[in-house]
Amino acid sequence: MAGRFLFLLAHPDDEFACSMRIRALVREGGEVHCAYLTDGGYGGQPVERRRHESLRVLRRLGVPAERAHFMGEQHGLPDGGLHSHLDRAYSALEALVARIGALDGLHVPAWEGGHQDHDAVHLLGVALAVQHGWAEALRQFPLYHGAGMPGPFFRVLAPLAENGTVRSYTAPWPERLLAIRLCLAYASQWRTWVGLLPFFALHMLLRGAFPEQAVDPRRVRSTPHAGQPLYERRGFLPYVRFREAADAFLAARNL
Incomplete structure (x- = not known):
């Protein structure tokens, strides 16, 4: 599909959740840009190494380095x-869009309560789409969430029913295997991927689906799902603090 597409990502390696959709858009002639909105340095993680890992993955997907925008690094936006x-972050996004031009598609992490940075990127994408009249072009892709699961357990690439109708890109077998192999490129994140890769690999082998849903901008005024978000259950951030920051950001833009 020809056109210009922007994928907003929270961290280097988040592209795993939309990798074959990116590849398909590139194959169909699309100009795909990927913007990373935190520096990836949570807990002292190696920022430069994470950048190079994602650049290698994007190269395999057909995205050249000049279309990968590590905005978290450039603007001091901290992971977590x-x-x-x-x-x-929003000002930086506006400057990026001014450089690359109008978008035919804007893809953001789902409003799902898995990681506070994922939900923050969703907020930024909603604000950008509303400001520029791109709401019809806005799509959300799930990464992981803990809805209906106890404690620290989670589901991978599982769209929330609250987010509406699901449309999936079903990868053919060679792409499913490629998607699994690409996850091995994130060597700096091996602790994360020890827990994540088995579920992702199983999803690829059984379904091979990369789901997306349209975005209702009004959803960001409510919790992603009933119960505590996964990031709160895991002790990363109380939801009330995220909500305060989200409401202030939305109010400043009359959203």
């Missing part, structure tokens, strides 16, 4: 704390 820097 994007909710506290929404205004600065």
Whole structure:
């Protein structure tokens, strides 16, 4: 599909959740850009190494380095704390769009309560789409969430029913295997992928689906799902603090 597409991502490696959709758009002639909105340095993680890992993956997907925008690094947006820097991140996004031009598709992490940075990127994407009249072009892709699961357990690439109708890109077998192999490129994140890769690989082998849903901008005024978000259950951030930052950001833009 020819056109210009922007994927907003919270961290280097989040492209795993939309990798074959990116590849399909490139194959069909699309100009695909990927913007990373935190520096990836949570807990002292190697920022430069994470950047190079994602660049290698994007190269395999057909996205050249000049279309990968590591905005979290450039603007000092911290991994784990994007909710506290929404205004600065939004200004950086506006500057990026001014450089690359109008979009035919804007893809954002789902509003799903899995990671606070994912939900913060969703907020930024909603604000950008509303501001530019791109709401019809806005799509959300799930990464992981803990809805209906106890404690730290989660589901991978599982769309929430609250987010509406699901449309999936079903990858053929060679792409399913490629998607699994690409996850091995994130060597710096091996602790994360020890828990994540088995579920992702099983999903690829059984279904091979990369789901997306349209976005209702009004959803960001409510919790992603009943119960505590996964990031709160895992002790990363109380939901009330995320909500305060989200409401202030939305109010400033009359959303």
